[in-house]
Amino acid sequence: MQNETRPHSNTSVQACKKCGSDFILEQDDFSFYEKMGVPAPKICPDCRMKYKLLWRNERTFYKRTCDLCGKSIIAIYHPRYPSPIYCHECHISDKWDPYSFGVEYDKNKPFLDQFKELLNRVPKAATHIGTGGNANVNSDYVNFSGGNKNCYLIFNSTMNEDSAYSRGIIKSRSAYDIYFAEQIESCYEGVNLARCNKVLWSKNTTDSLNSYFLLNCSGCQNCFGCVNLRYKSYYFLNEPLSKEEWEKRVQEIIISYTKIVLFEKEFEEFSLKFPRRENNNLKTVSSLGDYVFESKNCFSCFEAFQCENCKYAFSIKLAKDSYDIVGRGIKSELLLETVAVGHGCSRVIGTWSLENSHNVEYSYDLRSSSYCIGCVGIKHGKYCILNKVYAEEEYKKIREIIIAELRDEGIYGQYFPIELSPWAYNETLAQENFPLTKEKARESGFRWEDEIPATKGEETILSENILDNIGDIPDGFIKETLACTECSRNYRLIERELKFYKKMNIPIPRKCWNCRFTDRIRRRGPYKFWKRACDKCNKEIMTNYAPDRPEIVYCESCYQKEVY
Numbered sequence: 001m002q003n004e005t006r007p008h009s010n011t012s013v014q015a016c017k018k019c020g021s022d023f024i025l026e027q028d029d030f031s032f033y034e035k036m037g038v039p040a041p042k043i044c045p046d047c048r049m050k051y052k053l054l055w056r057n058e059r060t061f062y063k064r065t066c067d068l069c070g071k072s073i074i075a076i077y078h079p080r081y082p083s084p085i086y087c088h089e090c091h092i093s094d095k096w097d098p099y100s101f102g103v104e105y106d107k108n109k110p111f112l113d114q115f116k117e118l119l120n121r122v123p124k125a126a127t128h129i130g131t132g133g134n135a136n137v138n139s140d141y142v143n144f145s146g147g148n149k150n151c152y153l154i155f156n157s158t159m160n161e162d163s164a165y166s167r168g169i170i171k172s173r174s175a176y177d178i179y180f181a182e183q184i185e186s187c188y189e190g191v192n193l194a195r196c197n198k199v200l201w202s203k204n205t206t207d208s209l210n211s212y213f214l215l216n217c218s219g220c221q222n223c224f225g226c227v228n229l230r231y232k233s234y235y236f237l238n239e240p241l242s243k244e245e246w247e248k249r250v251q252e253i254i255i256s257y258t259k260i261v262l263f264e265k266e267f268e269e270f271s272l273k274f275p276r277r278e279n280n281n282l283k284t285v286s287s288l289g290d291y292v293f294e295s296k297n298c299f300s301c302f303e304a305f306q307c308e309n310c311k312y313a314f315s316i317k318l319a320k321d322s323y324d325i326v327g328r329g330i331k332s333e334l335l336l337e338t339v340a341v342g343h344g345c346s347r348v349i350g351t352w353s354l355e356n357s358h359n360v361e362y363s364y365d366l367r368s369s370s371y372c373i374g375c376v377g378i379k380h381g382k383y384c385i386l387n388k389v390y391a392e393e394e395y396k397k398i399r400e401i402i403i404a405e406l407r408d409e410g411i412y413g414q415y416f417p418i419e420l421s422p423w424a425y426n427e428t429l430a431q432e433n434f435p436l437t438k439e440k441a442r443e444s445g446f447r448w449e450d451e452i453p454a455t456k457g458e459e460t461i462l463s464e465n466i467l468d469n470i471g472d473i474p475d476g477f478i479k480e481t482l483a484c485t486e487c488s489r490n491y492r493l494i495e496r497e498l499k500f501y502k503k504m505n506i507p508i509p510r511k512c513w514n515c516r517f518t519d520r521i522r523r524r525g526p527y528k529f530w531k532r533a534c535d536k537c538n539k540e541i542m543t544n545y546a547p548d549r550p551e552i553v554y555c556e557s558c559y560q561k562e563v564y
Helices: 027-036 045-053 111-121 243-254 257-271 392-408 429-433 438-443 475-479 495-504 513-524 556-563
Strands: 011-015 022-026 062-065 072-075 152-155 164-170 173-182 185-194 197-206 209-218 221-227 233-236 275-277 288-293 296-305 308-317 319-328 332-342 346-355 358-361 364-367 370-373 382-385 530-533 540-543 552-554
Touching: 022 027, 027 319, 027 332, 045 308, 045 319, 045 332, 045 429, 111 392, 164 513, 173 495, 173 513, 185 495, 185 513, 209 257, 221 243, 221 257, 233 243, 243 257, 275 556, 370 392, 382 392, 429 513, 475 495, 552 556
Parallel strands: 152 164, 164 173, 173 185, 185 197, 197 209, 209 221, 221 233, 275 552, 288 296, 296 308, 308 319, 319 332, 332 346, 346 358, 346 364, 358 370, 370 382
Antiparallel strands: 011 022, 062 072, 530 540
16 A cells, blocks of 8 residues: 655655655654654555554454354464454353453563463454444354344455355345445445446446446446446447347356356456546545545545545544554544454554444453553453553553553554464465565565465366356255366355356356455455556546556546546
8 A cells, every 4th residue: 555645845754664665754644643642653554554454364264163162163263373262152251251361560571472471361252243233143154244144255244134255345135256335236246336236247336237247337227348337228338239139148148157258358358448537436535545435534545434534544434533544443533553443442552453442552352441551352441451450540650661662662653563463464464455475475574374274176076067057057066066267276155155146147156255356356456556647638646557557547537527
């Protein structure tokens, strides 16, 4: 997430102490850090974001046993991880007491060493399910998600039903293989969809119905392979057809896996004839980022909704006056270097997962707490250090000692050191957004996990032997074990997934869900900016289309004139 600049008379150029690249601090940055009582960062925005994403494992699951009730569970923590792992029901119950793990602060030992010992002892929830919303129903294989029903392998999602293999979906139904969408139904293989029904293989599309392969379209019905259209019906490759001819052409393609693969390549080449917007923001004021909606004064933010005065943030909503945050935000302010902090939080620094809390620093998974530092898993805590409760004055005294130590080590105001993360690089969102090879990751000081669950070589049917037409696939096909054509990993269909393909009359995917997810990340585009000139008026713009990419890219003004 490359740093961008806004003109200001009082700026400072810094060299990142991690990667050596230059980054700029502006006067309003210094003002924010002063308000938070922390020194200005010495690490660039890209490195800071990478280190936080290292603390967000959304999609790597392991089979484990709840260490309290003994039932089989899936967990985001590797079996080697030292702390006990509890199922969600046990973790939120009164069957255990996080304060019983509390220890007296020892001024003769490094604070973070003491925190690490506590982190490794206090039980963790197997997956992340916030308590600020509704519970999940029949949706065990979800993470960072709540209020879902009959969902499978969805992430960072809420209030959905009968959906699978998706991330960032809200209030949707029968959504399969979607990245970032709101209020959609019966949609498949989409990126950034809103208020759509039966829209498949599409990107950046709103208020559309019964359409396929749309790019940057709105208000369309019965359109196929179209770009930059508004309020059109029965269009094929941006040309109008009769209803009968349109239906004939569409049915010839969508029932065949082979023909869909060929059309995907054709559509990708066809789409290069048309201009793209410099970004995918909507209803923003004085903001720079991508997929930023209804927000004001947000810079280098991505997937942000109704936020104000935020900077260097990813996957947030309803946040205000915050820097360097990943996930949540919801009705929170004055957050700095946080992951999954939200639902009414304020004045939080360097913390993982927090709800309804304030004045919390360097803590892990707290609820309804205030004035805490170095705590893990507590609820309703106040004046706590390392899960031990102190009198107010004693708390303040010890906190000052800890903060002085963290300042001396150059840590205060930054996120936790990478060596404390429960996860290896390739288990987390860091690998999705800043992909590294195993060798490069280790050279950079990150752990790499070699034992991520996957089976290969156990397929019962070869990809080339899967019938081309979904109508020819029997219901018993869910018993077959397939092999991904991309990574060779084995996978199977779940029953409701096959029913969805049959209902939508679309073929069986030949890639595993993980490789399909990676393909959507590629289609989404990198969360990084480059300077380039508008291909229409030559105005300088900041965009995530690199200058050497083949797309035609217009500034917002030129794009609107072209489309409307």
